[in-house]
Amino acid sequence: MTTPDPSTTITGSQAASNPSDKGDIGMNKTNLIAEPGKQDIILTRLFDAPRELLFRAFTDPELRTRWWGPRRYSTIVDKMDVRPGGVWRFINRDKEGNESGFHGVYHDVVSPERLVFTFEYEGMPGHVLLETVTLESQNGKTLLTDQSVFQSLADRDGMLQSGMESGANESMDRLDELVASL
């Protein structure tokens, strides 16, 4: 086993492709940067669509429910008032009817290039992050950059760790499905 370089392993970006390298089959399309000691997470992805459509997919409630929540939840848009000062609230509901809520306030809405809003998981009230979604045109495609700024390093690292939990749950779901199909 080779010893990883600690300063790069943590970013997770080395496993991901550069957004402009899209098209290489088997490469990750989503790039994640979480630098040690910085309280933000930056995600980028290049989409083969004009940014007006991406902006619509982010701001139209019906479209939003179709991609936002993990597969094992249905997403319900409770509120979505897309203008500065407007409130949004989504609910994820699992098969057993358990609900988790998320809400925030839109701060900046510039069609079709930028959305700035707060994000708070209702299971952990008081931990608010500021999310900025930027859409840039690149030769007919759109580069999406999603930056989340957390209130503390501990909050950011907690969010990264929550991915492990959800990922594990998703795998358990697949296991359930597999077992049910046998």
Add this chain to the structure above:
Amino acid sequence: MFKALADHHRRHLLDSLSQTDGQTLTELCAQLPMSRFGAMKHLRILEEAGLVTTRKVGREKLHYLNPAPIQDIAAWVEHYRRLWEERFDRLEVVLQELQQKEQSNDHPRP
């Protein structure tokens, strides 16, 4: 753990150990622009985070990199990245459908 990695001097020490494992205190201290006492403080934080282990050989204390906790973090980050990859994959499908719909609206069939 993240805190231990948040300092660039400490990351330098880990990089150095990943190049050459089993270095003495003197060898490691010589690489940092600070007093021996300051460097020892950084090494102690790395030891407490489980990133560095030590072994006494004669009069020398040798330092070794323990990559396991870093691999744990890399796994969390990769899982989180994959959640978003899946979310963006779903978004891509929605975008493709919208584009198809727009095209068929431009060329309505009789």
